[in-house]
Amino acid sequence: MATVNLVTLQQPRSAAAEAYRSLRTNLMFSSVEDPIRTLLVTSAARDDQKSATLANLAVTFAQSGNRTILVDADLRQPKQHEIWDIDNANGLSAMMLKDSAIADPPLHRTEVDHLQIITSGDLPPNPADLLSGKRMDKIISALRDHADYVLFDSPPVLAATDAALLGIKLDGALLAIRAGDTRRDHTAQARQALERVHVRIVGAVLTNAPRENRVQY
Numbered sequence: 001m002a003t004v005n006l007v008t009l010q011q012p013r014s015a016a017a018e019a020y021r022s023l024r025t026n027l028m029f030s031s032v033e034d035p036i037r038t039l040l041v042t043s044a045a046r047d048d049q050k051s052a053t054l055a056n057l058a059v060t061f062a063q064s065g066n067r068t069i070l071v072d073a074d075l076r077q078p079k080q081h082e083i084w085d086i087d088n089a090n091g092l093s094a095m096m097l098k099d100s101a102i103a104d105p106p107l108h109r110t111e112v113d114h115l116q117i118i119t120s121g122d123l124p125p126n127p128a129d130l131l132s133g134k135r136m137d138k139i140i141s142a143l144r145d146h147a148d149y150v151l152f153d154s155p156p157v158l159a160a161t162d163a164a165l166l167g168i169k170l171d172g173a174l175l176a177i178r179a180g181d182t183r184r185d186h187t188a189q190a191r192q193a194l195e196r197v198h199v200r201i202v203g204a205v206l207t208n209a210p211r212e213n214r215v216q217y
Contacts, residue, residue, distance in 0.1 A: 004055075004084055004085070004110070004111065006052065006055055006056050006059060006083070008020055008056045008059040008060055008063075009059060009111075009112070017056075017060075020056045020057055020059075020060045021060045023057060023205065024057060024060040024061055024064065026203070027172075027203070028061075028064075030172075030202055030203075034171070036172045036202060037148065037150065037171055038140060038144065038149075038150045038169075038170040038172075039149070039151050039152065039173070039202070040152045040154055040163065040170050040172070040173040040174065041053060041057065041151065041152065041154070041173075041174045041176060041205075042153075042156060042157055042163040042167075042173060042174075042175060042176070042190075043156045043157070043175060043176040043177070043178075043190070044157055044158055044182055044183070044187050044189070045156050045158040045159060045186040045189075046156055046159075046182075047077075047079075047156065048156075048176045048177060048178040048181065048182050048207060049176060049208065050153065050176035051072075051074070051079035051080060052079075052083060052207075053176045053205050053207055054070065054080075054151055054153050054176075055070065055080065055083050055084070057151065057174075057205075058070040058115055058151050059115065061148075061149050062112045062114040062115035063112065063113075063114075066114060066148040066149050067114050067147040067148045068114055068116070068149045068150075068151065069105075069116050069118060069143050069146060069150045069151070070115065070116070070117050070151050070153070071092060071118045071143065071150060071151065071152045071153065072092065072117070072118065072120040072153045073120070073152045073153055073166055074120060074153045074155050074162075075092070075093065075124055075127035075130070075155075076123065076127055076155045076160060076162070077155065078119065078120035078123070078153075079153070080119055080120070081117075081119040084117055086108045086117060086119060087119075088119045088120060088121060089122075091106055091118055091119035091120050092118055092119070092120055092121050092139070093120060093121035093122045093123070093124055093130075094121050095118075095121075095139050096124070096130050096135055096136075096139070102138055102139060102142050105142065105146065106118060106121070107146070118143075127155075127160070127162055128160060128161045128162050128165055131154075131166045132166075136169060137169060140169055140170070152166060152170065154166055154167075157175075157189075157190035157193050157194060158186060158190055158193065163194070164196075164197050164199060167194055167199035167200075168197055168198065168199055170199075171200065172200045172201070173199050173201050173202065174202055174203055174204065174205060175190060175191070176204070176205045176207055177204050177205065177206050177207065178208050179206050179208045180208065181208065
């Protein structure tokens with residue numbers, strides 16, 4: 001497998017890598033009574049580096065010894081297979097169609113111990129319908145049996161209803177915000193859209209920030 005170009009792997013002692021580790025710790029201990037085991041990472045109206053943010057965060061969860069599964073649930077413009085340089089022929093969409101894929105998930109190993117990836121697979125014509133269905137509940141439950149943490153990538157909140165529909169099923173959602181680029185009104189609208197359906201927003205990641213101070217929680 002090709003070496004993945006992520007700051008948590010290439011520059012593990014950098015301020016940015018440390019910020020991801022701090023975010024991981026905050027998420028792990030954010031609530032003792034209602035711990036986060038399944039997490040959505042999304043953005044407002046555009047990508048805002050959400051997929052790379054999630055990949056880096058997943059690395060830190062795995063590096064702390066937790067069995068971690070990263071799921072590319074962006075069934076419109078998936079990026080995780082490109083980030084990790086893995087085949088995208090078989091992924092989440094296969095789990096939507098085949099019971100055998102739920103019993104034996106199409107997990108891809110990575111160069112990071114304890115971290116596995118499920119890519120998007122073939123893109124369906126109706127992503128929102130699939131993500132909101134009962135089948136997705138079964139998939140989430142099955143993946144929880146395989147990991148300590150399951151982290152989901154999704155389309156931007158304002159670009160499609162996917163993030164809200166999936167976020168309802170998960171323990172929390174994290175917003176990626178690109179410094180100097182993401183519009184404040186878009187961020188506010190995204191937050192309102194998630195809160196309207198009672199998605200639990202647990203924090204925000206500030207990407208592209210000066211001095212590599214990338215995380216606000």
